[in-house]
Amino acid sequence: MSEQGQVTQTPAPPVPETAQPPSPPVEEEKIHWLQKLMDNTWLLLILGVLIPTLSYTVWGLIDLLMIPPATIP
Amino acid sequence: MSALTPPPKGWFHAPHGAEKVWIGVALFWCLVLSIAMPFWHYAGKQTSDGEAYKISPQEYLGVVHNYIRENKVGEETVRVVNPVTEQEVETTIPITVPTADGHAYLVGHNWEWYPVLKLRKGEEIKLHISSADYQHGISILPMNMNFHVMPGYDHVLTITPTQTGTFDIICNEFCGIGHHRMTGRIIVTD
Secondary structure (H helix, E strand, O other), X not given: OXXXXXXXXXXXXXXXXXXXXOOOXXXXXXXXXXXXXXXXXXXXXXXXXXXXXXXXXXHHHHHHHOOOXXXXX | OOOOOOOOOOOOOOOOOHHHHHHHHHHHHHHHHHXXXXXHHHHOOOOOOOOEEEOOHHHHHHHHHHHHHHHEEEEEEEXXXXXXXXXXXXXXXXXXXXXXXXXXXXXXXXOEEEOEEEEEOOOOEEEEEEEOOOOEEEEEEOOOXXXXXXXXXXXXXXXXXXXXXXXXXXXXXXXXXXXXXXXXXXEEEO
């Protein structure tokens, strides 16, 4: 309290920025690649159709188309 | 939760311990079987090398009838049961030898293998096989040599008989009501 009876407020000291402990860095959760694959239903669907189609159906059709005509004796 | 949404977090556990061992064993066995297939193709000596040609059933039947006319050495009489009428009838089947350049022709149709082939032990021949109607399966017994026979294709097997005797042929691809009576014969002599 001052001599005139007025209340004076002393300014609060500035808080240094280093006063608060730094927050720990957020670590990205590592997801196993197999889990990523298994969770991707559309990719699984595409692979499940594409791989047999290419390795079985398309390969077979190519084989059939490459059979030459017989030479009739 | 739909079937397409992934399950809640934490469902997946990376393979570990004994599970890893089993996956390793399974992969190793896949590898062994994958190598065994091409290996047995050459070492087994009972595998077709896939030689085939396109030919219509009518054309192939013409080839077979020409072959029979020029290479018939006899015929045998057999009694067969008509699978539709259940009547037993007597019929003759020609016995043929390979051509001079070592080709023999066999056709499968409902329901017989035609004609009877007479081969020489140790002589390599090109055995042509086709179907005049549906898909059949030729099974040469008792060696248990099996091949698919498709209409429209002349399948060529390079074979060398290694023992004498009479060998039965059956159809191992269900081809209709007379499938179980579809037989034929290969005679191998010295």
